[in-house]
Amino acid sequence: MRRLGRWAIAGAVLLVGRGQRRRQLPPPEPVVDAWEPAPRAELLVAGLLLLAAALAVAFIVIYAGGADTQLLGLALGLCFGTLAVASIVTAFRLTPPEEAEEPYPERFHSTEVAEVEQIASESGRPLTRRRLLGLTAGSAGLALGVALLAPVASLGPVFDTNQLRREPWRRGVRLVDSEGRVLRADDIELDTLHTAFPEGANPEILASPIVVVRVEPARLDLPVGRRNWAPGGIVAYSKVCTHAGCAVALYRAPHFEPSRPRPALVCPCHYSTFDPATGGTVLFGPAGRPLPQLPLAVGPKGELIALGGFSGAVGPSWSGVRE
Ligand code: FES
Known part of the structure; x- marks a missing residue:
């Protein structure tokens, strides 16, 4: 009975309210002047x-x-x-x-607004x-x-870092200059820096460029196992500095006094200095390891050829390169 009474009251309220007109809202005030x-x-x-x-x-x-x-x-x-x-x-x-503020209006006629939004979205x-x-x-x-x-x-490469370790030098590969001319042992003079590349390989590969110099054979003091890597005192090293990867482009070998200390390969970026007579060891500067050396030999026609790959990893030092 109580439920029946509640239903009766609700029906009466609906009937009374149905005849009333919807409250008319005043037109909104413009927030800013018409633009x-x-x-x-x-x-x-x-x-x-x-x-x-x-x-x-x-x-x-x-x-x-x-x-x-x-x-x-x-x-x-x-x-x-x-x-x-x-x-x-x-x-x-x-x-x-202009700037103006007004309170966010209450949302009237939410049903109609939803219908309009639906029509807009469907159209x-x-x-x-x-x-x-x-x-x-x-x-x-x-x-x-x-x-x-x-x-x-x-x-740099994230997924394939092995490409940093690829090197084009193999046993028997001839040394050529930047014009592709084969370098001969006779071309390498004392106290002169030469840049060379592997014949027929991409010169832009990190391990391609090398520096070639001739040092007096009597001065050579290469590490054990490299005694035959420097025919006639000609040595070759990677041109990429082991500090941060700049090109080793200078050779400190003045032709005038004072000509000491002894000739050395120098990186112009932070002046790491490497000794070509002792296997590219670091004499000065921030480089943490020697320049990788390339074993050389002289071919039957006097051309310079590689006897194999580098003595170590080419390029700047990054995690794992000293292994
Ligand atoms: S990159 Fe050669 S010394 Fe820094």
């Missing part, structure tokens, strides 16, 4: 954002295709410049200059100018983000 739409400015901003996205993509393409430093800087600089112009136009032409989203600006801004942001992350690839 004139500026379709041209909106299109200009959208175009600038697209241009910024294209320049960011151009940065990635240039980086992937060989990374010309000046072109990279130009693409990135223009991208940021375009974004700056788009921001300025947005600030002056598309943003209302597809038209490309309004606001949406266009959002899409172009998102494209520019995404492309610029990828462009800024792209140089991370230059930090």
Whole structure:
């Protein structure tokens, strides 16, 4: 009986309330003064954002295709410049200059609002100018983000570090200069630095370039097991500094007094100095290990040839390289 009574009261309330008109809401007060739409400015901003996205993509393409430093800087600089112009136009032409606050209104007619939202979602989203600006801004942001992350690839191989250990030197490979001419033992003069590469191999492989010098045989004091690695006092070492990987490009062997201390290979980056007469040992500087030595021999026609691979790992020291 009590339940029946509750149902009766609820029905009476519904009947009474049905005849009443819905409470009319006053029209909302404008928050800021009416702001004139500026379709041209909106299109200009959208175009600038697209241009910024294209320049960011151009940065990635240039980086992937060989990374010309000046072109990279130009693409990135223009991208940021375009974004700056788009921001300025947005600030002056598309943003209302007034600030106002009002409490967030209570949500009336939630059922009707939900119906309208459903109709809008089912009828597809038209490309309004606001949406266009959002899409172009998102494209520019995404492309610029990828462009800024792209140089991370230059930090080196992550999954295949074995390529750092590959070397093109084998027994019998001839030494050639940067023009591809075969180096002969007679070409190597005392106190002169030569750069050589393995014949027929990719000169850009880390282990390809070597430095070749002739030291007086009487001065040679190579480690045990390398006695026959230096025909006529000619020695060869990796050109890649064992400190941080710069090219060992200097040979300290003055032709005038004072000519001491003795000749040495020098890396110009932080002045690591290596002794060619004692197996590339470190005489000075931050390098932590000797330059890897390449065993040499003289072929039947006087050409210089390798007797095998390097004495150690080529390149800067990283985890595990001293094993
Ligand atoms: S890279 Fe050669 S001394 Fe630092």
